[in-house]
Amino acid sequence: MADDPVKGAGGRMLHDMGARVDDEMARGDDPRGPLRSIVIVGGGLAGWMAAAQLARQLESVSITIVESPEDQAAGIAEATTPTIRAYLRGIGVAEQEVIAACQGTARLGTEFVDWRGPGRRFFHPFGHYGMRSRGVAFHHYWRKLRAAGHELPIAELCLASAMARYDRFMLPSDRPEQDLLAFDWGLHLDAGLFARFLMRRAIAQGVVHVDAGISHVHVEHGLIRAVDTAGGRTITGDLFLDCTGPRSQLLGRALETPFEDWSNLLPCDRVVTVPCVRTGPLHPYTRSTARPAGWQWRIPLQNRIGNGHVYSSRHLSDDAAAAALTGWLEGEAMAEPQLLRMRAGRRTRAWTGNCVALGQAAGFLEPLESTSLALIQSGIERLLALLPDRGCAPALADEYNRVTALEHERLRDFLVLHYAANARHGEAFWDERRDTALPPMLAHKLRLFRARGHLVQYDGETFGDSSWLSLYAGLGVEAAAHDPMADHFSVDDVQAAITRMKASIADTVALAEPHEAFLARAARA
Structure with a gap:
């Protein structure tokens, strides 16, 4: 029977290490110092x-x-x-x-444009949605309200999303009065x-x-x-x-x-980049816009906008990708397009x-x-x-x-979900993404969420429950039912609580300053 290739490689490694130890001992050099x-x-x-x-x-x-x-x-x-x-x-x-x-600028999350379909947007924030009650995660109460006919965007129940919507920013409190007001932030550099x-x-x-x-x-x-x-x-x-x-x-x-x-799971293998002059507001977030063969990023810096077109070379030529990105720029290009190759x-x-x-x-x-x-x-x-x-x-x-x-x-699985749940029909790249078999662990996550809104966290996760929930909600991945423990409160009770949450978020956003004012203070500091 042939040797197991993994065990064989391990055996060779141990043999080599043993020989190396013998050599170093012969030289009087402690190999384990x-x-x-x-x-x-x-x-x-x-x-x-x-x-x-x-x-x-x-x-x-x-x-x-x-x-x-x-x-x-x-x-x-x-x-x-x-x-x-x-x-x-x-x-x-x-x-x-x-x-x-x-x-640098502040980053409260990412706005996704057209991933669910033309004209549809959603936001992946660095923050929480609503508040837990009686040990039940907030999204179950939100799902209960939707089942009763109330079409409330979940983004309205997140402070980070609300600040991003109005281009405002404030430093998060180390001890917020309630989980509703907890958020985090990254940087654009x-x-x-x-x-x-x-x-x-x-x-x-x-x-x-x-x-x-x-x-x-x-x-x-x-x-x-x-x-x-x-x-x-x-x-x-x-x-x-x-x-x-x-x-x-x-x-x-x-x-x-x-x-x-x-x-096979993440087929985008090219990116073309070009900076341009900023013509709009200095948003405290990244924007990702779905395109016919991939997607485009917009990253705001103080002195320019960084733009990139990530795409599959099987579906779009390099020249066409560069020409498309140049045509999408909001302001005058500040350099020639640069092409990079990549492999997931x-x-x-x-x-x-x-x-x-x-x-x-x-x-x-x-x-x-x-x-x-x-x-x-x-x-x-x-x-x-x-x-x-x-x-x-x-x-x-x-x-x-x-x-x-x-x-x-x-x-990898978190990124695959962005593509797999898209609603861009009639485009070869996006149709192929929906039809590609999911990795087993991601498929298991989706089954559990669709059954009853259950969110799973495995070892090694980079993003938490709120991030997964933002994708499920933003891409239209629906749960068939909510946690029955959420039925402790009536629909009217939940509606009243959500009204209070929205008011608290609005009051806090009013205390935040314009993003550009925060950057000016940071420069002075």
Whole structure:
């Protein structure tokens, strides 16, 4: 019988590690001592986010980042989830400082236009809907009211959605008077400016920056020993971080870690970008507009609007995609369109031997929910929680890979739902998305919600119940019934409670300031 390929690979890895330990013992070097050095290959946002955080938390470890010009972050508009603010606190930076340095704006969520069909809109907020009562989630009361004939948009019961509607903003309270008034917020940033901002902080904390590409990777017994730069320098290290983007120069090429392709589920494989002059309000949210072969993003920065057209090359040519985006711009284009290729999926192991991949070197999921920085951030946090010694125990890598796989798969399913539940009929791309078989875990989630509005949270979820509910409601995924516990209150009771909630939200929105006024104060601060 043939060997199990997974067990066989594991056996080879253990054999290689054993040989490596023997070699180091022969040299008198303790292979299981504490980390002395980390080498980050590839810069960009992944590399500099890692460098800035690791330098702050690992004072006794030398950190070198090797960045070639092709790895540097382009100055495109980048949207983030609220987790970015925890990252900033972790490196000792205030949000206002980043807003001022990176042409930043606030982000309360994403407005989705035409995904349910032409002329239909809905909002995915970073906030809650209504309030729980007697242990029953609010959406069951909302469903009870709809069943009685009351057509109330659920977005009216969310403070973040209400502020976004009026282009207003306020900092959330650490202790809101009620859950109804709890919300969160992310940022829109110039990616190039943010990378340089992090670079300055990292270098000030002792990170060594080597401006060069990699010409060779030295692999011995399944571990990376050193990298050679194009300038002829050899850099050794105990732990290597692959931040080289889709090339995955260390994990994919040097260590030959396979790539699991998800393009059957997320087939958009191109994006063309171009900035333009802003002509409308400075919205505190991202906009995603469905297009015939994909979708378009609009990300507002202080000095411009970032635009991108994400599409499937099987359904639209590159030239046609660029021409379409140029025609959709709200103001004059500020640069020539730039084309990028992409492929959805992940490396089967994000940590192999003494190499950990971050960002697109570990996997790629299209920017539909602006999660690229969140995935980088969670990867760094996971590495710090499982930080190895020079022995790089396989058990630590196994746990890192287990959680990373769950995170990517659950996020993949959340993105797939956007496409699968669309109501754009008669367009080949969208018809194909509705007809594609769902991943089993997503199909199970949908069955439970349609049966009785039950929301499921699996391990590794990036988005919580409110986010899933916003998609179900926005895309018209209906529940057949509500929780019978919601029948403790009559329809009139629920209607009266919702009237009070709406009044509370309106009063709070009145206290918020215009988004542009908040940005002006942030710049002064």
